[in-house]
Amino acid sequence: MPADLAVIGLGHLGLPLAQAAVTAGIDTIGYDPDPRPYAELRAGRSPVEGTLTASGIRRMLSGGFRPTTDPAELGRVRTAVICSPTPLGPDRTVDLTALGDAARALAARLRPHTTVLLESAVPPGTTENVLRPLLEEGSGLVAGRDFHLACSPGRLDPGNRTHTLANTPKVIGGLTPACTESAAAFYGRLTDKVVRARGPREAEMTKVLETNFRHVNIALVNEMAVLCHDLGVDFWDVVRCAETKPFGFQPFRPGPGVGGHGVPLDPGCPPYSTHTPGHPLRMVSLAQEINDRMPSYVIRRCATLLNEHGKSVRGARVLLLGVTYKPDSADQEAAPAREIATRLMDMGAQIGYHDPHVLDWRVRERPVPRADSLYEAAAAADLTVLLQQHRTYDLQGLAVKAQLLLDTRGATPAGAAHRL
Structure with missing residues (x-):
């Protein structure tokens, strides 16, 4: 049965996107090669803790959402959004294995005029140097000519009821201007504002900047918290006072460590240096070291x-x-x-x-x-x-x-x- 949208990867990115699409009246399937998300969703449960409520899943299913483990379903959609997990590997570099598997499954069934979007957090250059070749080789089609390709990194904050997909601006960088506009037309149905980047690398790097900004600033307050404790200074009172400044300061607070799906990334270090000038981001490395302590x-x-x-x-x-x-x-x-x-x-x-x-x-x-x-x-x-x-x-x-x-x-x- 044809659908307008395929969400590939039913995790912390894919499930909220699928929910928003169904709410907007978009006929949506959710593909994941792992049978566990399929079984959990069919049973009315969320396969990812804290992502969706049981009632939210029931509304999705009653609204026509169809989870599947059958890759053949991918050949019947107009838009495919890849939300595959990209965790850190043992060497603290991003593991693109799941993304590659998703790309191959989609490429074998890719039709002309389809719009392919990448939401997974990836190093700059991944859309053009990893995803594009896999899609073209597997389909025989040419990105930018036969199908649209763009990157729009996920920006969701799980559990945040104030900043949702609808009111959080969506950054989009297409391989060509036509790719960007095709992506903008899709996301315009889900969000109030679309921000057009110059291209995929600018969109990918936006995610890197946002994530590294968080980690560097948390590292700063973590280090200051340790110093203040040694000096007998109440750092929490320091933050309380500092955040009254109406300009030039944004409050961050220390903690026992940094969790979450967004991980600090240094695209200037191997293995990314083949696509970059190879200038390590020393602040990011130091921030990770501090937060890990x-x-x-x-x-x-x-x-x-x-x-x-x-x-x-x-x-x-x-x-x-x-x-x-x-x-x-x-x-x-x-x-x-x-x-x-x-x-x-x-x-x-x-x-x-x-x-x-x-x-x-x-x-x-x-x-x-x-x-x-x-x-x-x-x-x-x-x-x-x-x-x-x-x-x-x-x-x-x-x-x-x-x-x-x-x-x-x-x-x-x-x-x-x-x-x-």
């Missing part, structure tokens, strides 16, 4: 607090609060909680956790005990560590109940807990 710093603070109260990490009962990467979400992508729990376990601590959005949490494939009663667990624990400030947490009440509380998010009232 934060879980270790949290562990040192935990050990110091326990020692100051006559206790050792070995045998201590430590309760971790909030194991997701952002507040009020079930998404655990790259959250620092797992690394912190692992290191505490290695030091002999007895770990428990509480998170209203995560009912089952495993570290090293072993289940971590979940606290049923938050206050009772905090009162029984030698140390409670707030890693994520979910809205449901009564932090003032928690500070009263906990024997010892370390707040890594600066969310508790001043003087109520030890803050990062």
Whole structure:
């Protein structure tokens, strides 16, 4: 059965896009070679934690959305959007394996006049140097002549109800002006504003800049938080004061580490240097180094607090609060909680956790005990560590109940807990 749109990759990018398309009345299929998303969606459940609600999925299915694992469906659409995951590999470079598989599956069935869009986070040059050759070789068609090709990097903030796909401007860079306009015509049905980049590389680099901006600024405040603690300065009060400046400053806040789907990327380092002049972004490398140190710093603070109260990490009962990467979400992508729990376990601590959005949490494939009663667990624990400030947490009440509380998010009232 023909459809207007195929969303390839049913993850944190693809599912919200498919939902928006169905809401806009676009006949949409969702293709993923992994059978798990198909099975979960058909059962009315989200295959990605924190992305869509069960009621949202039911509305999508009743609106005509069809998840599939059959690549033959890709040959019957007018527009195909690739939202395949592009995680970091062991060498901290982007793994394009899933994107390549998606491109080959689409290329074998690509028809003339189709518009192909790339939303996955990729290094600059990927649309032209990786995706384009795969599509042309597999289809025998020429990009920019026989079919449209453009990049429009995903900008969604999972769980954010204020900034949605509809009111977040969409950056588009096409291989040709006609490609850009074809992409703009599609996204114009889903979002209020379309921003035209000069080409695919400018669109790809926009995502790199946005992500690196976040990581560099978080690294700055993380480093300053450590310095201020050593100097006896309340850094949270410093941020409170600084953010009153109406120009030239944007507040960022420190934390136990940096999670999320957006990863810092240095396109000037190998293997990207074949497509770039090879000038490493030293700020990005340093920011990653600083942010990667934060879980270790949290562990040192935990050990110091326990020692100051006559206790050792070995045998201590430590309760971790909030194991997701952002507040009020079930998404655990790259959250620092797992690394912190692992290191505490290695030091002999007895770990428990509480998170209203995560009912089952495993570290090293072993289940971590979940606290049923938050206050009772905090009162029984030698140390409670707030890693994520979910809205449901009564932090003032928690500070009263906990024997010892370390707040890594600066969310508790001043003087109520030890803050990062």
